[in-house]
Amino acid sequence: MTRNNQNILIVEDSADDEELMLFALEKSGVKKGIIILRDGADAADFTAAVGMFSDRGADDMPQIVFLDYKLPGMTGLEVLKRIRSNDSTVTMAVIIMTTSTEQTIEEESIRLGASGFVHKSQGLDEFVDAVKRQLIDYCGPTP
């Protein structure tokens, strides 16, 4: 699998965190195929192609989701549960992202089926590296 036609979904309500995430993706060689949603319920609908996203094309199916843990309304873990309970997205790579260093969040995420975990609170270089690692694991090496 190469990174040519990848779709990366970012679910993030903070504009600052979104910008830092885009910075990390750029540093990882990702330039296109990035979808940004700010709401958990939208993310759940988008991945399942239901509701206002019922006409989402199969081509737009994300290969990897970077999902913020702390979202207003439907939380990151609730979105994760929705993704895991849907047959078409049960194996989708979902990476939970959080500023918190609380160990239990990571444990809970893994228990609910998260594919990976990225701490946002580390230094920028470490954060970029962590995002890069997830991309290599789930989308293959940079073309």
Place this chain on the structure above:
Amino acid sequence: MRRPRISSKLSRSVKYIEELHSELNKANNGLLALTAEMEQRVTRRTEQLEAVNAELESFGYSVSHDLRQPLRVIEGFSQALLEECQDKLDDVGVDYLVRICRGTRRMADLIDDLLNLSRITISAIQKTDIDLSEIARTVIKQLQESDTKRKLKVEIPDGLDAHGDPRLMHAAMENLLGNAWKFTANNPNAEIELGSLDKKREKIYFVRDNGAGFNMEYADKLFGAFQRLHQESEFPGTGIGLATVQRIMRKHGGDIWAESEEGKGATFYFSL
């Protein structure tokens, strides 16, 4: 004729005693009621205090937690600026930016340590039989991996058993051995030792090093949060580590104290 007089005297006395008795009973009941009320009041106050304490602890936790987010933005974008726009800044500008980055990193470390401290205060303690030697070896291995150039002698006896919370004791050993590691950095023949001694049926454990040590005059400051006895440039740190260890030991019903001679090393004793 004396009998009736005695009898009436006696009956008066009996009546008097009965009256006294009833008064005493009344007083006694009053006292009992008062005691019960006092007890109730103490219980109520204790409950209030505990609630306020818990509230304060969780407030401290949330504050540290929520401070982390905006700090991350400052830290992230300062670093991004340094990486992406360095060529647009002159040397002074770069120096300022480096200082901002360093400051935010330090604040991030402080907040993380504070979070750890309040996490330990909030968390329930779960005691079980633990192997302190094993925990210490894991911690030393991590330290050695973090700095492979350091050469030092580490003495950890086998099977040093203790009864404590494994997670909390791991955190405590991380701090104590981490300190020993840090403060022996300038000693080419650095030695760190973990051991125990029996004192009055109580087991005392210790972590000893031959590092920088500290002035015993300031020993009482050692375990206060944010208290530091060395210059930041000499031995970096937030000053929260030993406060955390003390909280862990006290949570176990134990304590921690230290002995040292400046320039010769320090020994930290603890009981559980």
